[in-house]
Amino acid sequence: MTTKQGQVVASGAFQLFGQRKREQVSELLTDVFGRDDVEALGADWRGIVYFTVADDEEISDDSVLGFDASSGDSGELATVEEVLAAVRSGEIAEAVDVASFDAWRDATGTHTIDMGACVPPTLYEFLGGDPAERSTETEDLVTFIAVAAALMGRLEQLGVQPGDEIPDEVFDDERWRDG
Template sequence: MSTKQGQVVAHGAFQLFSERRRGEVSELLIDVFGRGDVTALGADWRGIVYFTLDDDPELDADTVVGFDPSSGSSGPLTSVDEVLEAVRTGDIAEAVDAASFDAWRTATGQRSIDMGDCVPPALHEFMGGDPAERSTETQDLVTFIAVAAALMGRLEELGVQPGDEIPDEVFDESRWG
């Protein structure tokens, strides 16, 4: 992908990154996953990021991987060509649940979201949140990913297991500063 301009589909339900945004998100994902072969492609309104891995022995270089920072889950989805075709036809909107996005837009009075923004869950899923309960405000995607990764790292470092109560130490900035 060599496009310099990004593309927004269905009022921001899906965003094919511009060259600059692709670089920013790729750099962050390289840090999150601890590997240097990540190339961001785009993201959807929920904050799910789509990327490729250039040097993975188990995946073709054109396989698009999805990563949901709110749940921490990731996995292969489709090919780059299929994503680009779905963007071209507008079919990507259905794949990223544009109907729920439209309901959110109606409920909040938002006409669209800007390139690089997302609508995160009110509480991260890995912290017990419901992915259907969305924030009423948009958030910068890079910030959303970074905060989710930091919180997940803190939980892991403290040994918190799924179902455990979230200790206050997770939010103590002096401990993690």
């Protein structure tokens, strides 16, 4: 990917990153996944990030993976060429649930969302939230992913398993400050 400028599809339903945003999100994903071969490609309005990895024996270099910070899920979705073709044709909008995005825009009176913004669930899915219940405000994508990663890390450190009650310690910022 060599584009300097990004591209927004369907009023922000999908965002193909330009160089600056690609570098910023790639750096964050490098930290989240603990690997240095991650390159962000874009994101959708739900905060799902689309990226590639270069040094993986099981995943082709041209495979696009998706990472949903709200659920913690990730997996292979398509090839880079398929994603770029879907962006060019506008079909990417259907793949990222543009109907729900349009319903959210109508409900909130929002015309478009900016590059690097997303509409997160009101509560992260891994904390018991419903992905259909979306915030009424957009959030910075990098902040959304960073907070999700921090909360997941806290849950991991506390040994919280799926189905366990979420302890208040997870949200105690004093406990987690580097010091």
